[in-house]
Amino acid sequence: MRVVVPFGGDSPKTRLAPFLDADERRDFALAMLRDVLDTVEAAGGNPVVLADAPVEVDEQRSSAHQTMSGDVDVPVIVDDRPLTEAVNDQLGGDDPIAIVMADLALVTEAALTRLFETAGDVVAAPGLGGGTNALVVRTPDFRVDYHGASIADHRAIAADVGASFVEVDSMRLAVDIDESDDLVEVLLHSEGRAGEWVEAAGVELDTDGGRVTAIRRRR
């Protein structure tokens, strides 16, 4: 299955600004993107990056990945329109297609396999805060709308076109990484480059207070 991975490469992850400077945010966003691309391939998908600016995804992919699937380039489509328009331009064909966000740092092969194998005209993995972090679309009539509480909008859009809508219950697909608190999840649950990158950047768990938080002791 073709798996479109939207990537905001222009100024990624601005809400991590208190923690990471602009170059670091870009590096970290690329680490997450590469984790997602490898995991899509491991789950049997054919990834395509849909970026709002040119991006070089292949230079640092893992040796494990290269051993597994050779040195295959992942195609990059550059489309600088807003996310919803760019994704809708990819929909409407007869073949099933998936949309998987690039900042799912906790993604696992098992979670994506479950997403890809769940039956339904539209299969969605809700994100925290009302988002739709991953979709499989098996009908040409469905369109996305990522503004606002998109999971509720996507339920309604599917109903409007008479398509079944099935949700996949996954924490690893629900957590996208936008804010410093989300780095707690990366430190605890990432199995890829994203976790390594955050640790190397000096970000650590702080368990002293009532809540677990992420802190950065050194730069």
Added chain:
Amino acid sequence: MRVVVPFGGDSPKTRLAPFLDADERRDFALAMLRDVLDTVEAAGGNPVVLADAPVEVDEQRSSAHQTMSGDVDVPVIVDDRPLTEAVNDQLGGDDPIAIVMADLALVTEAALTRLFETAGDVVAAPGLGGGTNALVVRTPDFRVDYHGASIADHRAIAADVGASFVEVDSMRLAVDIDESDDLVEVLLHSEGRAGEWVEAAGVELDTDGGRVTAIRRRR
């Protein structure tokens, strides 16, 4: 399987204070507890409430539930020690036992069934922020420690006693309701009393900004 549901009935959900007053927080906490108890029973478990103060759980349980299983009282054990000690006092027996938190407002029968049916000496559903929202324990040697990033501690404790440790990947078990932002998830995903309670209290989604938030327009 015996399913222990710890409930902080003394002054529940204090971090919801900006949104809900003390009586409301208690009502809402009871609505979530009742959803969890019904869902445990639907998934084939035998729930027991482990409370730090006396609590009346049965008066408002659903008629659907009463039709299904009769007017069965859920036993309440009152233990005013800290959570970790009170739960550990329930462990150590030869029969499998589960621990499911009372504030999992998004819980579904499917998610709990998956938890209960996953093989492993210790099966855990991680919570956001490093918590351990649900556990199945099939070895008498395991003990809990809910302080700090408990999911990491529980992995280590299982390894120390030579027990296998398996994680269940579920958003519906990962989200516990502590803060006003969490009410977004209740409004979007609850299938029980908790969602009805929050709507009746006048809490609504606000999708005007970049993030979806919960607001309370009326009291």
